[in-house]
Amino acid sequence: MANLKQVAERAGVSSATVSRYLNGSLSLPEATSASIDAAIAALNYRPNPFARSLSRGRTDLIRMVVPDIKAPFFSALVAAVENAAYAREQELAISVTLNRPGRETRYLDSVSDRHVDGLIFVTNHPQVAPLKSRIDAARRVVLLDEDVPGAVAPRLFCDNEGGGYLAGRYLAERGHRCVAVIGTGDEMHSGAARYGGFMRAFDELYGTDAQVLRKAGAYTIEDGRRLCAEVLDAGPGVTAIFAMSDELVMGTLDELAARGLRVPQDMSIIGFDDILPLDYFATPITAIRQPVEELGRMAVEILLDTDWDDPAARSRVEILPVRLVERSSVASVAPPSKATDQQEKVR
Amino acid sequence: MANLKQVAERAGVSSATVSRYLNGSLSLPEATSASIDAAIAALNYRPNPFARSLSRGRTDLIRMVVPDIKAPFFSALVAAVENAAYAREQELAISVTLNRPGRETRYLDSVSDRHVDGLIFVTNHPQVAPLKSRIDAARRVVLLDEDVPGAVAPRLFCDNEGGGYLAGRYLAERGHRCVAVIGTGDEMHSGAARYGGFMRAFDELYGTDAQVLRKAGAYTIEDGRRLCAEVLDAGPGVTAIFAMSDELVMGTLDELAARGLRVPQDMSIIGFDDILPLDYFATPITAIRQPVEELGRMAVEILLDTDWDDPAARSRVEILPVRLVERSSVASVAPPSKATDQQEKVR
DNA sequence: TCTCGTTCGTAAATCGGTTTACTAAACGGA
């Protein structure tokens, strides 16, 4: 493989000339540039990216850190980021943490290393102390999808609160008054916001005249089963479940099926994420759709275009809208005798 | 950020000493090594990976090229490769081609660039001429999941032929004699092998006394719909469809649903890949399961452990077994009047 | 003819490591 010097020799100029010509910091007469081009073509020259990174101090490599890549939401997010990174001519390194704290900090340090120009950081477990300070130290970190409280970094989320609200409103409007919410607890930004939005909707429609059972766990299929079981075991009143992720929806479906309960006749379900082909499920599942493509694109934009010396820019928070995709997993329940109460309240 | 020289100064030795100590090519007395360790800790030194790559001529970076990352099979494959790469302390760059030939060659060239140490190359479209020569030129390329005919590179596939055979056998044993196979045509290694295996099973059981309709397209949902429609439009006899990928299964389900046909009462289905949660589908889908985890692990192993100067090693072909996961999308059909024929044949 | 300003281009330092070849000092044995 040819290097700059060989190209320069063949073209009869110095390597500095070739370098500057290639980088546009020098304009050359036709004859010279032609001979350089010819030499490059003849030797099939391509610059060594490591030498280039070394001298420029930039790598054109960004890293995306995700808890898992098989999970549909994350794989969609990775795809979106890859796409955006490609468009910006950035190399993308993917790193999976499986939520092991050691891996997260290790990857955060790779920014301080100058190993990568920046990080798109996605986590989905409650934060422990060291993370915040590592993020602060790394600079050039964009927090995507989930928050790390206290860290100084731009953030990009979907409208979790609004999504929760849409879900709550949708259930409440269809007469569900005794419902369950399964997802993460308040230790997670997303869980807190989705629950908060959900409750806002219920409060609006029913005030205190409703029952919302909340069960908290992780965004996994297993916890979907477990939390759904807890809900069912808690008593017979619940008519609908808001499951905060695709995985939780799957787990919930498992548990319902195991007990012979039908969706939506025996139990209504509304989900969140909507990456899986919920259309194809036994009962197509109504869910809040995350704007994955936009999240990915915007994360890359923020990473590359933020002025990292500007404190305001570094604490920017961006919220992207979600929408409800209606399918057929939510039934309307006959309004209970107290329905008039509700109407009075609305007035 | 500190560099080697600063560490060396603080430790009172030369930078060569520190470098060699760190790389184990020099053993030092306790006192010296302690002072180096102290300097490293004090300055929070971490080697610059680009300088290191530049001088060593290795990058410890491998690239995985996939057509798409959202598709369930590929995202599972990427996850498996990431996992294996992490275990081998290799950085992983993910590149998505969307089957654009320009991107594929570009990434292949990144091996010749010394940009990455090697490539795990996954494609899923019929090959055009330039690819083979680029692969040959790149060396250090592992072909995963799909073949590029003629290229000199180690290959790693699942047992497509065996999987096709399992599917064919399963349908045939349940009395299906008039079936359809939808997938890629013979221009793709996987499509040819799966179809071949399928036909082998049918030939074994039925000889010429069966009808297999083959429709070819890409591994996409849309083509699943289209090919299924073609099958249905071709006439009423078909009782089962072998769909060669998760996407084709989805498309098939779409088309069947659109026509009000039930699975498996009106049409049996058997799939391939089995990455999607087929358990959760309206009718849980029986499918051939690909050994994704093993494929990923082994691809990394081959990439890193192959002796690239050994022609035999470079033309190695590895086939991993598949298995059939039985669910409930295949019905048994009442043996037609000619069932005796079959028995005669078997004898 | 003598500046002055372009145009065209180069030498050399630098980025931060690795590695080869070599040496100074200490040590051990005769």
Place this chain on the structure above:
DNA sequence: TCCGTTTAGTAAACCGATTTACGAACGAGA
């Protein structure tokens, strides 16, 4: 005491670019 062998370490070249600061040649205007 002298020589050979370890031990402990270093100087310097090198990987392949970028970039700063500078200079030669040339044409134009006075």
